[in-house]
Amino acid sequence: MKKTLLSMAALLAGLALFAQNKGGISAEMLAEISSGANATPADIAIRNALNAAPMATLAATTESFATPDTHFSDEVKTKGRTDQKSSGRCWLFTGLNVLRAKMIQEYDLGAFTFSQNYLFFYDQLEKANLFLQAIIDTRNLPLDDRKVDWLFEHPIGDGGQFTGISNLVMKYGLVPSDAMPETFSANNTSAMRSQLNTYLRECGLRLREAKPKELQGMKKEMLGKVYRVLTLCLGTPPTEFTWARYDSKGNFVSENTYTPLSFYQEFVGKDLENNYIMVMNNPTLPYGKVYEIEYDRHVYDGQNWVYINLPIDRIKEMAIASIKDNTAMYFSCDVGKFLDRKRGIADLKNFDYESLLGLHQGMDKKERILTHASGSTHAMTLIAVDIKDGKPVKWMVENSWGATSGYHGNIIMTDEWFDNYMFRLVVEKQYVPTDIMAMMDQKPTLLPAWDPMFAPEE
Numbered sequence: 012m013k014k015t016l017l018s019m020a021a022l023l024a025g026l027a028l029f030a031q032n033k034g035g036i037s038a039e040m041l042a043e044i045s046s047g048a049n050a051t052p053a054d055i056a057i058r059n060a061l062n063a064a065p066m067a068t069l070a071a072t073t074e075s076f077a078t079p080d081t082h083f084s085d086e087v088k089t090k091g092r093t094d095q096k097s098s099g100r101c102w103l104f105t106g107l108n109v110l111r112a113k114m115i116q117e118y119d120l121g122a123f124t125f126s127q128n129y130l131f132f133y134d135q136l137e138k139a140n141l142f143l144q145a146i147i148d149t150r151n152l153p154l155d156d157r158k159v160d161w162l163f164e165h166p167i168g169d170g171g172q173f174t175g176i177s178n179l180v181m182k183y184g185l186v187p188s189d190a191m192p193e194t195f196s197a198n199n200t201s202a203m204r205s206q207l208n209t210y211l212r213e214c215g216l217r218l219r220e221a222k223p224k225e226l227q228g229m230k231k232e233m234l235g236k237v238y239r240v241l242t243l244c245l246g247t248p249p250t251e252f253t254w255a256r257y258d259s260k261g262n263f264v265s266e267n268t269y270t271p272l273s274f275y276q277e278f279v280g281k282d283l284e285n286n287y288i289m290v291m292n293n294p295t296l297p298y299g300k301v302y303e304i305e306y307d308r309h310v311y312d313g314q315n316w317v318y319i320n321l322p323i324d325r326i327k328e329m330a331i332a333s334i335k336d337n338t339a340m341y342f343s344c345d346v347g348k349f350l351d352r353k354r355g356i357a358d359l360k361n362f363d364y365e366s367l368l369g370l371h372q373g374m375d376k377k378e379r380i381l382t383h384a385s386g387s388t389h390a391m392t393l394i395a396v397d398i399k400d401g402k403p404v405k406w407m408v409e410n411s412w413g414a415t416s417g418y419h420g421n422i423i424m425t426d427e428w429f430d431n432y433m434f435r436l437v438v439e440k441q442y443v444p445t446d447i448m449a450m451m452d453q454k455p456t457l458l459p460a461w462d463p464m465f466a467p468e469e
Contacts, residue, residue: 057367070362071351079356079423083407085331086395087339090115091122092420094413096198099169099469103127103134104411105341105390106176109437110185112339112392114278119258129191129271132245133183134175134309135167139211139237141311142166143230146215154219161460162306166211169200170467171309172390173341173437177283178313183248184271185279190252196244203244207237288451289318289437290329293464294377296320303455304465319450323430327403331396332442339392341437342408343468346389346422348432355410355417357424359431376431380463387434390468391422402426434464 036044048054060069089112093104107125115123145162152159196203214233221229254274255266269277296302298320307316333340350357365371379385395407406424414420424433440448458464 066364066367067362070364070367072360072363075351075354075356075358075361079354079418080397080405081418081423083395083397083405085334085398086407087112087334087337088116089339089392089394089409090120091124092409092414093124093127093411095127095411096193098198098200099467100127100131100200101390101411102171102173102175102341102343102468103130105343105392105468106173107185108392108409108411109339109341110176110180110279112394116337118256118278121257121259121261124188126186126188126191128188128193128197128245129186129248130176130179130183131197132191132241132248133179134171135207135241135245136234136238137179137310137313138167139207140230140234141306141309142211143214143218143233144311145306146218147226147230150219158460163212163215165460166208166215168204168467170469172307172316172343172435172468173287173289174307174314174316175309176341177287178308178310180275180279180283182310182313184273184275186249186252186269186271186274187254190249190254191246194245203240207240210236284314287437287439288443288448289316289435290326290447291318291320291435291464292323292326292376292433293320293380294375295380295463298322299450301450301453301455302458304458304460304462306460307465307467317455318435319447321447323433325444325447326433326436327429328444329438329442329447330393330406330436331398331403333438334394334396336442338439338442339394339409341390341435342393342433343387343390343435344424344429345385345387345432345434346391348385349428350422352417355419355422357422357428357432359425359427383463385432386463387468390435393436394421403429435468 057069089108093108095101095104104127107127107130111123111125114120142162142165146159149156149159149162154160211233214229218226218229249271251268251270252274253266253268256264258264291302301317301319303315303317305315308314330340330342346357348357349359349361351361374382374384376385391408391410393406394409396403397405403426405426406429407418408422408424410417410420410422412420
């Protein structure tokens, strides 16, 4: 006991040394803030429980144990569920899932998938070029300039969004999954990403030091080394392949030899860069305006992500029209918030952390974005809505975490959750009302790369 009192006295004496500096934790302040942590029987019970079980398990509400309502009034017909494994390629899986759903319907296929690994190879190569060329473009700015600093912080990564799909597919085409299957490094990207990031950062420094006439030659040599690493980790992309087509009943239809571009042109054929618009619900910016985020693209000679910022009800209007016409959409959200991963239910009533920890959380969507408490983190394929009395009550997305995750590989979201944590939607122009299409005539407001909405889906 005496030793404990001496230790506390020493602590208080140490705190007294800092008391003269306003803003520090003084002995008096420590005494006041610690007084609320008295070991009541309830606190002891909570502490014991938190030492033995995950916080989410203890915060789960009685509502979260109810059998979920899995009926949907309108649902896009899809087949098969994909799995991005330990990679941040959700944007890629989602975009390709949107395209494959249409191909399956149009050609009466079975559970068909495009090769995610094929496009990922070129995504990584293009991102490396985007970084290196951006370093060349900004080489006259100081190293501590915010744009230059941001570039060195984000040389290359797995994440992205729909412009990556449109630019990459239009440039490199598509191949079936068996023409370039997944590899260990495609499913587990961290080691490859770490090595490439370190290499590219050093390349960036060398480019900033080089003479102007040397820059493009150096960049080409650097990209050659990146290409070699990608072939070692992901394989060599096919330039030609043979594909046998079977219908949904397993009957042979045809067999032909294709290039990736001819395969895309025959079985997809849409101008992906002009057939879709991207919309956002971001209450931190005025609605009805068009925005563009600098460097929010995958290809240097491609397009930055351009979006119309809209109230959530206008976004729902287009989403419902698309689903009713059996057309899936690229969708992104803050997936981790109030998600019961086991059941695949996203509902604000799933967890009650306030009662468990005594911490009130009352920020609205705008405040969460401004404080970085929420943002777009994951892309999925929007495939269903349940409408009752003319209003949506819940939604469903096809996920890319495998067929056994969530609800048969899907996540069901309440409409209230949709309002709070949905961010992006990519929709075909045929489902866009005339007044919204007219907004695209605006000159986009350019936002910096560090805008909160840049955060790529993973």
